[in-house]
Amino acid sequence: MAKRFKPQIATGNDLLDGDVVYFTQGLKWSRFIGDAWIATNEEAAEVLQKEASKFPNDIVGVYLTDVAIDDEGRARPDHFREDFRMRGPSNRPEHGRPVERA
Amino acid sequence: MYEYTDFDEAFVRERVAEFRGQVERRLDGSLTEDEFKPLRLMNGLYLQLHAYMLRIAVPYGTLNGRQMRQFAYIADRWDRGYGHFTTRQNIQFNWPKLQDVPDMLEALADVQMHAMQTSGNCIRNVTADHFSGAATDEIADPRPTAELLRQWSTDHPEFTWLGRKFKIAVTGSEHDRAVIKAHDIGLRLVQDDDGNPGYEVLVGGGLGRTPMLGKVVREFLPKEHLLPYVEAILQVYNLIGRRDNKYKARIKILVHETGIDEIRRLVESTFQENLARFNGVNQEVFDRIEASFAAPEFEPVYDVTPAVDAGLRSWIDTNVADHREPHYAIVTISLKGIGETPGDATSDQMRIMAALAEEFAHDELRISHEQNVILPHVPRRHLAEIYRRLKDAGLATANIGLVSDIIACPGMDYCALATARSIPVAQKISETFADIDRQRDIGPLKIKISGCINACGHHHVGHIGILGLDRAGVENYQITLGGDGTETASIGERAGPGFAYDEIVPAVERLIEAYLDHRSEDTETFLEVYRRMGPAPFKAALYPEAEARSNAA
Ligand code: SF4
Numbered sequence: 001m002a003k004r005f006k007p008q009i010a011t012g013n014d015l016l017d018g019d020v021v022y023f024t025q026g027l028k029w030s031r032f033i034g035d036a037w038i039a040t041n042e043e044a045a046e047v048l049q050k051e052a053s054k055f056p057n058d059i060v061g062v063y064l065t066d067v068a069i070d071d072e073g074r075a076r077p078d079h080f081r082e083d084f085r086m087r088g089p090s091n092r093p094e095h096g097r098p099v100e101r102a
Numbered sequence: 103m104y105e106y107t108d109f110d111e112a113f114v115r116e117r118v119a120e121f122r123g124q125v126e127r128r129l130d131g132s133l134t135e136d137e138f139k140p141l142r143l144m145n146g147l148y149l150q151l152h153a154y155m156l157r158i159a160v161p162y163g164t165l166n167g168r169q170m171r172q173f174a175y176i177a178d179r180w181d182r183g184y185g186h187f188t189t190r191q192n193i194q195f196n197w198p199k200l201q202d203v204p205d206m207l208e209a210l211a212d213v214q215m216h217a218m219q220t221s222g223n224c225i226r227n228v229t230a231d232h233f234s235g236a237a238t239d240e241i242a243d244p245r246p247t248a249e250l251l252r253q254w255s256t257d258h259p260e261f262t263w264l265g266r267k268f269k270i271a272v273t274g275s276e277h278d279r280a281v282i283k284a285h286d287i288g289l290r291l292v293q294d295d296d297g298n299p300g301y302e303v304l305v306g307g308g309l310g311r312t313p314m315l316g317k318v319v320r321e322f323l324p325k326e327h328l329l330p331y332v333e334a335i336l337q338v339y340n341l342i343g344r345r346d347n348k349y350k351a352r353i354k355i356l357v358h359e360t361g362i363d364e365i366r367r368l369v370e371s372t373f374q375e376n377l378a379r380f381n382g383v384n385q386e387v388f389d390r391i392e393a394s395f396a397a398p399e400f401e402p403v404y405d406v407t408p409a410v411d412a413g414l415r416s417w418i419d420t421n422v423a424d425h426r427e428p429h430y431a432i433v434t435i436s437l438k439g440i441g442e443t444p445g446d447a448t449s450d451q452m453r454i455m456a457a458l459a460e461e462f463a464h465d466e467l468r469i470s471h472e473q474n475v476i477l478p479h480v481p482r483r484h485l486a487e488i489y490r491r492l493k494d495a496g497l498a499t500a501n502i503g504l505v506s507d508i509i510a511c512p513g514m515d516y517c518a519l520a521t522a523r524s525i526p527v528a529q530k531i532s533e534t535f536a537d538i539d540r541q542r543d544i545g546p547l548k549i550k551i552s553g554c555i556n557a558c559g560h561h562h563v564g565h566i567g568i569l570g571l572d573r574a575g576v577e578n579y580q581i582t583l584g585g586d587g588t589e590t591a592s593i594g595e596r597a598g599p600g601f602a603y604d605e606i607v608p609a610v611e612r613l614i615e616a617y618l619d620h621r622s623e624d625t626e627t628f629l630e631v632y633r634r635m636g637p638a639p640f641k642a643a644l645y646p647e648a649e650a651r652s653n654a655a
Binding site for chain 2: 013015016017018019020056057060061078079080081084085088089090091092095097
């Protein structure tokens with residue numbers, strides 16, 4: 001039996017300030033994981049990868065990563081590394097990243 | 103202090119201008135990321151988890167007030183008001199914007215600093231004893247040697263693309279404060295039986311995935327033979343070191359697989375060939391460099407009055423070391439305030455340290471691999487005033503060498519390579535043992551924490567080493583015991599299964615309780631007890647359930 005597909009999103013870092021960004025269904029990049037376009041099957045993930053790679057001069061280090069889905073259907077980090085990328089350094093909360101749109 | 107020559111100055115400025123052009127071409131899209139990445143790394147610019155990071159070398163850890171002040175300026179102007187001092191005597195800024203980096207490098211060049219050789223497979227920033235030129239047990243100042251090596255290695259065409267990064271450390275003292283046995287090459291200044299100056303040369307040390315201690319490749323190398331000999335080591339490494347596997351590419355693996363005797367034979371024969379090419383210019387250069395490291399003009403001798411204030415006395419006990427001039431002292435400023443991030447300093451704190459150096463301490467500062475800042479030449483009559491000002495700035499924590507003087511790498515709070523966090527573990531340990539009297543009762547104890555197998559936090563040579571790993575998507579911390587980074591160096595041994603994030607601090611507490619239970623007298627240190635009794639009592643404290651099971655069996 002095929003392995004159950006885990007939902008994925010595309011993420012990378014902004015070329016100018018290095019901040020964490022997520023690829024949206026509007027084919028743009030957002031600072032909020034909640035905006036991320038979620039691929040729910042193999043084919044969608046391939047499209048996502050392809051579309052997200054079209055910004056080589058704006059976004060660097062693009063990769064797909066597994067996510068969990070919250071009650072409202074939005075992506076949430078599935079691994080602690082992505083959680084720290086989303087939140088910013090845990091030792092200096094004053095430099096944390098806003099997780100939700102204000 | 104070493105002052106840039108016109109050549110140095112022009113060279114550094116050219117590199118800044120070159121990088122400015124490269125950044126512009128990246129921003130307008132004419133350079134791809136693949137093309138740009140090696141270029142930015144050659145200038146110390148990394149991309150971390152949340153931002154870029156600029157790593158700047160503090161050569162052999164030495165800087166003056168003006169340079170420290172410039173760090174403060176850079177932190178305020180282009181970063182977020184603080185910097186992080188690392189175990190390689192570097193400073194890292196964690197939030198630069200790409201387009202600002204050329205200006206930051208220009209500001210560094212204004213004070214004769216740069217970010218070259220802080221990345222890539224080249225000879226990295228050469229490190230040295232942070233007590234250089236001040237220590238009581240020093241044969242000679244190791245920094246002229248470090249500077250000579252720096253000049254020789256900067257952009258050396260043969261050694262810019264090595265199989266892997268290459269680290270050199272130098273000490274001039276019997277007591278090794280520079281962890282020379284954990285470097286690709288470790289140099290110790292020594293004298294032969296007739297009092298001639300030279301080096302003991304070690305090769306093949308390193309931490310990381312496969313920790314190894316350096317081995318003596320030459321017991322006595324006459325001083326004037328340094329460059330042809332070190333070059334021979336690099337040539338042998340460059341020629342026969344492995345390039346097929348990144349994890350086996352360091353010279354320690356070559357030494358291990360080839361054997362030190364064969365390495366010695368190869369190095370010696372290459373060295374003989376090199377000798378002919380070195381015509382003595384290197385010695386003239388060395389003499390010029392050495393002159394620029396002349397000791398400051400010390401004050402005339404006077405009688406020192408002992409401190410009366412209890413806080414001051416306690417700080418002097420832990421943070422102040424004897425200087426080779428009896429009326430002077432070496433002050434270590436702790437960047438390990440209770441609950442703080444090890445090695446971080448705010449721009450205000452940097453300015454205060456700079457001012458103290460300028461006003462009272464012959465305008466010299468040092469960065470130690472233990473992530474503290476040193477005032478190496480302090481007339482003892484100023485200690486009380488320095489203490490008072492440090493205290494106002496939150497910099498007077500009297501914990502040097504104690505349980506809260508922890509080395510911690512940036513770990514997963516910043517570092518893209520990390521497998522777990524290290525800073526918060528250090529913060530929690532420090533808070534747990536906040537009481538300085540309790541720390542003093544525990545005595546000398548070195549805890550070192552790395553956030554991945556690369557071991558930037560030197561965990562293998564911590565009396566207690568902590569390595570953060572990712573075990574099935576959860577942070578997990580492995581403990582090693584009995585490591586030592588000094589002249590009696592040893593690699594710590596793994597204690598057993600790792601601990602979860604919320605279990606690691608209690609585990610460290612149990613280790614320390616076990617030590618207190620087993621020490622034969624108050625002066626017996628943690629490391630001495632470990633060496634006397636072995637791991638058993640510590641393992642029993644770490645894993646009480648396993649202990650109970652085996653007792654029941
Ligand atoms: S030890 Fe690992 S996590 Fe820590 S700074 Fe080095 S590479 Fe990063």
